[in-house]
Amino acid sequence: MVQSRRTPERGRARPAPASPAARPFPHTGPGRLRTGRGKDTPAGGDEDSGARSGARPALAQCRALSVDRAGPGSPRRLYLSLQQAQQDKGCKNKSQGTKEEKLLKRQAPAPGRDREAQDAGGTMNVEKAGGRLFGRGRCSSLSGPPGAAPTVHRMVEAMAQLQEDKAQLQEELAALRERLALRDSDQQATSTQLQNQVESLKEKLISQAQEVSRLRSELAQEEERLSRRLRDSHETIASLRAQSPPIKYVIKTVEVESSKTKQALTESQTRNQHLQEQVAMQRQVLKEMEQQLQSSHQLTAQLRAQIAMYEAELERAHGQMLEEMQSLEEDKNRAIEEAFARAQVEMKAVHENLAGVRTNLLTLQPALRTLTSDYNGLKRQVRGFPLLLQEALKGVKAEIGQAIEEVNSNNQELLRKYRRELQLRKKCHNELVRLKGNIRVIARVRPVTKEDGDGPEASNAVTFDPDDDSVIHLLHKGKPVSFELDKVFSPRASQQDVFQEVQALITSCIDGFNVCIFAYGQTGAGKTYTMEGTPENPGINQRALQLLFSEVQEKASDWEFTITRDCRPLHPHPGRDLLGQEPQEKLEIRLCPDGSGQLYVPGLTEFRVQSVDDINKVFEFGHTNRTTEFTNLNQHSSRSHALLIVTVRGVDCSTGLRTTGSPGRERPLVSPVEKNTSETLYSLKFAERVRSVELGPGARRAELGSWSSQEHLEWEPACQTPPGSTRAHSAPGSGTSSRPGSIRRRLQPSGKSRPLPV
Ligand SMILES: Nc1ncnc2c1ncn2[C@@H]1O[C@H](COP(=O)(O)OP(=O)(O)OP(=O)(O)O)[C@@H](O)[C@H]1O
Numbered sequence: 001m002v003q004s005r006r007t008p009e010r011g012r013a014r015p016a017p018a019s020p021a022a023r024p025f026p027h028t029g030p031g032r033l034r035t036g037r038g039k040d041t042p043a044g045g046d047e048d049s050g051a052r053s054g055a056r057p058a059l060a061q062c063r064a065l066s067v068d069r070a071g072p073g074s075p076r077r078l079y080l081s082l083q084q085a086q087q088d089k090g091c092k093n094k095s096q097g098t099k100e101e102k103l104l105k106r107q108a109p110a111p112g113r114d115r116e117a118q119d120a121g122g123t124m125n126v127e128k129a130g131g132r133l134f135g136r137g138r139c140s141s142l143s144g145p146p147g148a149a150p151t152v153h154r155m156v157e158a159m160a161q162l163q164e165d166k167a168q169l170q171e172e173l174a175a176l177r178e179r180l181a182l183r184d185s186d187q188q189a190t191s192t193q194l195q196n197q198v199e200s201l202k203e204k205l206i207s208q209a210q211e212v213s214r215l216r217s218e219l220a221q222e223e224e225r226l227s228r229r230l231r232d233s234h235e236t237i238a239s240l241r242a243q244s245p246p247i248k249y250v251i252k253t254v255e256v257e258s259s260k261t262k263q264a265l266t267e268s269q270t271r272n273q274h275l276q277e278q279v280a281m282q283r284q285v286l287k288e289m290e291q292q293l294q295s296s297h298q299l300t301a302q303l304r305a306q307i308a309m310y311e312a313e314l315e316r317a318h319g320q321m322l323e324e325m326q327s328l329e330e331d332k333n334r335a336i337e338e339a340f341a342r343a344q345v346e347m348k349a350v351h352e353n354l355a356g357v358r359t360n361l362l363t364l365q366p367a368l369r370t371l372t373s374d375y376n377g378l379k380r381q382v383r384g385f386p387l388l389l390q391e392a393l394k395g396v397k398a399e400i401g402q403a404i405e406e407v408n409s410n411n412q413e414l415l416r417k418y419r420r421e422l423q424l425r426k427k428c429h430n431e432l433v434r435l436k437g438n439i440r441v442i443a444r445v446r447p448v449t450k451e452d453g454d455g456p457e458a459s460n461a462v463t464f465d466p467d468d469d470s471v472i473h474l475l476h477k478g479k480p481v482s483f484e485l486d487k488v489f490s491p492r493a494s495q496q497d498v499f500q501e502v503q504a505l506i507t508s509c510i511d512g513f514n515v516c517i518f519a520y521g522q523t524g525a526g527k528t529y530t531m532e533g534t535p536e537n538p539g540i541n542q543r544a545l546q547l548l549f550s551e552v553q554e555k556a557s558d559w560e561f562t563i564t565r566d567c568r569p570l571h572p573h574p575g576r577d578l579l580g581q582e583p584q585e586k587l588e589i590r591l592c593p594d595g596s597g598q599l600y601v602p603g604l605t606e607f608r609v610q611s612v613d614d615i616n617k618v619f620e621f622g623h624t625n626r627t628t629e630f631t632n633l634n635q636h637s638s639r640s641h642a643l644l645i646v647t648v649r650g651v652d653c654s655t656g657l658r659t660t661g662s663p664g665r666e667r668p669l670v671s672p673v674e675k676n677t678s679e680t681l682y683s684l685k686f687a688e689r690v691r692s693v694e695l696g697p698g699a700r701r702a703e704l705g706s707w708s709s710q711e712h713l714e715w716e717p718a719c720q721t722p723p724g725s726t727r728a729h730s731a732p733g734s735g736t737s738s739r740p741g742s743i744r745r746r747l748q749p750s751g752k753s754r755p756l757p758v
Pocket residue numbers: 445446447449491521522523524525526527528529530631633634636637638639640
């Protein structure tokens with residue numbers, strides 16, 4: 001127990017302490033408390049009890065408020081403030097403020113009662129002092145000036161805003177870099193735009209820096225204010241502690257003065273104990289506040305660090321922007337310099353051009369005058385151009401007419417030469433016919449074959465004159481008989497030798513002359529071999545046809561030839577068409593109604609052929625249709641009596657002259673063996689008789705398609721023979737005549753001549 005050093009006057013209330021803050025909070029222990037003038041104050045005691053009962057929630061509320069008001073300084077509250085919505089904060093503050101006011105009102109004694117408590121003694125003062133300190137006073141002091149907590153909150157919000165602004169600035173910087181990377185021809189315009197943006201960014205940065213400095217100053221003020229409050233609290237606590245001894249003294253004094261006050265002392269001690277508890281609680285609150293203040297310091301340091309970081313970032317961005325601005329400025333200056341240099345060069349060039357143009361103008365003026373005069377001259381010429389054109393056209397027409405006349409004259413000359421050539425060819429042919437006769441008889445003697453058998457009957461009965469190839473000697477029944485023909489081929493003669501003798505006839509056929517090669521002789525004499533030959537060694541037919549097509553192809557540029565052929569049997573039904581649908585039907589041979597004397601077979605089938613193969617196919621087709629008469633001597637004899645007619649129709653492309661020739665064919669004479677001498681003799685006699693027949697000159701079947709009557713060639717009267725027919729059978733008086741100039745030699749075995757049997 002602590003005893004007081006001085007004793008106050010009895011019956012008098014102790015003087016109230018100079019300030020509520022100087023009121024003692026004694027740790028009385030079991031001592032009594034004297035209340036003022038020693039008067040018990042149950043009402044005051046009730047009021048104190050009420051104050052006590054209200055002090056606890058008030059302190060708790062103050063603590064809550066302290067935490068809440070100082071909340072922005074704590075990390076937890078800081079993040080709560082960021083997370084919670086603004087209205088939540090407003091409602092909460094409002095409700096808390098309302099609670100606080102209610103609690104403070106309850107805690108704060110009414111004016112009258114306060115006066116009574118002051119009158120009642122130091123206990124009441126202690127209670128008031130404690131209430132003011134830890135109730136309204138503390139709470140109000142901790143709450144700070146109105147707007148202190150929102151200021152911190154605004155700082156946090158500003159920091160968040162700064163972060164957002166920083167991100168936005170970073171995005172804008174990235175976009176700016178992209179745009180900077182993409183600067184091109186419109187660099188100048190972009191540079192201006194970027195400069196504007198940079199200016200706005202600079203202004204924004206400056207304003208934000210000002211805001212940061214302002215916030216920093218506010219933060220420093222708040223920190224200073226909090227430090228000052230903490231210092232005041234420490235001083236208050238220290239002063240309270242320093243005021244403890246007088247309270248102890250009063251307790252001691254009251255203990256000896258009054259027994260009545262013992263109860264009050266007990267109550268005061270109880271209250272004192274309660275107040276001590278409250279003091280402990282307040283100390284705890286203070287400790288927590290100090291911790292919060294420390295946390296606030298730490299948060300402030302963090303915020304400062306963040307602000308410093310942001311400032312550094314801003315500084316860096318600012319520096320980067322300055323660099324980019326510098327780069328842009330340099331680019332702009334460079335572009336301006338280049339543009340200026342280019343403009344100077346262009347201006348110089350323009351000046352030079354201008355000077356040149358001026359010089360040219362000076363030079364061109366005389367030229368312009370010359371051109372003007374030329375133009376006027378040309379204008380006059382153009383006016384007279386139609387007349388000039390007419391004259392020129394007239395001259396050109398005259399020249400063209402003259403050229404046409406010259407061409408016509410040349411054509412006439414060429415035509416004349418062509419006609420003369422034709423006449424020459426005709427004369428040559430006629431000369432050939434005259435010299436050789438239009439019926440020539442050629443004898444070909446085949447070699448003795450196995451089919452001729454053995455013995456004297458198969459001996460050779462034919463001999464030749466080595467000095468005359470037109471004489472043949474036959475030993476008939478021991479008597480030599482000689483014959484003169486146009487040509488005699490020995491068994492050594494080849495197919496080509498025989499063909500060369502008749503080759504000229506093919507040319508005559510193409511020229512439009514009818515040609516007939518007639519083979520005559522007994523069966524097995526070699527007619528088929530001579531005319532057809534074998535595939536390996538073709539005869540006259542194949543060679544003649546090959547020559548025919550070859551000649552036609554050579555003349556293809558000037559002539560259009562159509563080659564057709566038909567096939568008809570000679571016997572036993574000479575009027576049948578072997579190529580027709582009905583080969584058994586007999587056709588009539590009629591005289592051409594055009595008066596040409598030509599014979600024709602109405603309805604006879606003709607095939608247009610393009611090659612020798614086509615002709616052979618047609619011939620084979622006709623052969624299959626032919627009635628075959630088999631002979632014992634020769635299995636090929638069936639061919640020997642068919643007549644193959646090849647007609648060559650030609651049109652001269654330049655003159656329109658049309659020609660038609662038919663190389664009808666049959667067999668040459670001619671067996672060499674003894675047993676056939678009778679037949680051979682008969683054949684030779686027949687041949688010699690035929691050779692004695694003289695025909696008129698060969699008729700060229702030519703007609704001019706488009707020539708005028710004056711241009712018609714006047715051909716000699718034709719020897720009218722049907723195509724392919726044998727002219728040897730022409731009727732007397734129809735152009736045939738004896739050949740008076742021909743040499744007729746009949747060589748007799750004895751050298752005497754005798755008439756040839758006909
Ligand atoms: N110049 C020749 N050289 C070699 N063999 C020949 C000659 N002439 C005919 N022959 C041969 O004689 C035989 C009879 O000839 P080919 O068939 O030509 O007689 P042909 O007169 O046509 O008989 P046919 O009147 O019965 O038809 C054939 O085997 C033929 O090969």
